[in-house]
Amino acid sequence: TTAQVVLLESANIMQGRLRGKTDPEKMLNGKDEWYLRAAQANQLRVPYDSSGIPVEVRVGRHLSAIRTLMESMSMLNPDRAMTIDNIPDYANLQRQGIGAYLGNIKKSN
Numbered sequence: 001t002t003a004q005v006v007l008l009e010s011a012n013i014m015q016g017r018l019r020g021k022t023d024p025e026k027m028l029n030g031k032d033e034w035y036l037r038a039a040q041a042n043q044l045r046v047p048y049d050s051s052g053i054p055v056e057v058r059v060g061r062h063l064s065a066i067r068t069l070m071e072s073m074s075m076l077n078p079d080r081a082m083t084i085d086n087i088p089d090y091a092n093l094q095r096q097g098i099g100a101y102l103g104n105i106k107k108s109n
Helices: 024-029 033-040 055-076 090-096
Strands: none
Touching: 024 055, 055 090
16 A cells, blocks of 8 residues: 555543543643642653643644645645645634634633
8 A cells, every 4th residue: 555644642631541530621621630740740751730731732733743744745745735725723723722613612721
């Protein structure tokens, strides 16, 4: 096959073993007291502080990586250039929140 595979990951407390009770707000704001305690005890492999890792940060990192990959692949293979319109950039996603792009999802605090 000529498939080119890419794996993108971002720190997400919902997938970790150290988090407290799972709830929708935690998924949106990425804040968890048990993760914060683990970070303070040097038990995490990712940077984590009281601001958490909100969904806008996680999605923004993925979208930025996808945009960069597409631009690079298109530069290397101009005969197979790829474009996707209206991908929000990282700064706008952080400023406006994910709900501005997906509908009725409110920005987490």
